Amino acid sequence: MPLIKDGREIDDVWAFLPDDAPLSPGGCITVSLGRFRSETELLLARNTDVGVRLEPADDPHELEEFLDRLALIEVSFPKYTDGRGYSQAQLLRRRLGYQGELRAVGHVLRDQILYMNRSGFDAFETERADLPSVVEALNEYSAFYQPGADGSVSVFARRHQKD
Secondary structure, eight states, rough: OOOOETTEEEEOEEOOOOOSSOOOOEEEEEEEEHHHTTTTTEEEEESSSSEEEEEETOOOGGGGGGGGGGSSEEESSSSSSSOHHHHHHIIIIIIIIOSEEEEESSSSSOOOHHHHHHTTEEEEEEESSSHHHHHHHHHHOOOOOOOTTTTTOOOHHHHHHHH
16 A cells, blocks of 8 residues: 655555554554553563554543654544544644654545645555645645644734734
8 A cells, every 4th residue: 555755655664563463573563552552561662663553433642641652653544434533633733742653544535635634644545546646635725724733824824924
């Protein structure tokens, strides 16, 4: 599945490890929130990067004390109609201050990518959109009325800056 970050396709060095799979001795892995909670010490003691995959019903607050030690948080979109991942991304970026990679995985469609980016995602794992489509989606609009987690200044904020 292609991984797109910073406007280009990159190699994915991460592997998601299911709950029933044994821990590998090396490599960058992501695990479920449940596994992370039950094996926190073991995972953080590894000599490689660790990430967590959040499912729609997971609470990002459970990661708050570990955010500076997580290199990647994946947010799963099991169905394209499930928008809870947008809220998780906003919470992680804007309220909890997560600075690492925030990746959308699962049913990631071209039409959602701009809004995912505005919510705080900086990487997209998708088999439903190619690189030119993703870049086009990210540049579809040049101004926004709503504030976002992507760092762009809203139209209203710009208007008030000029006064």
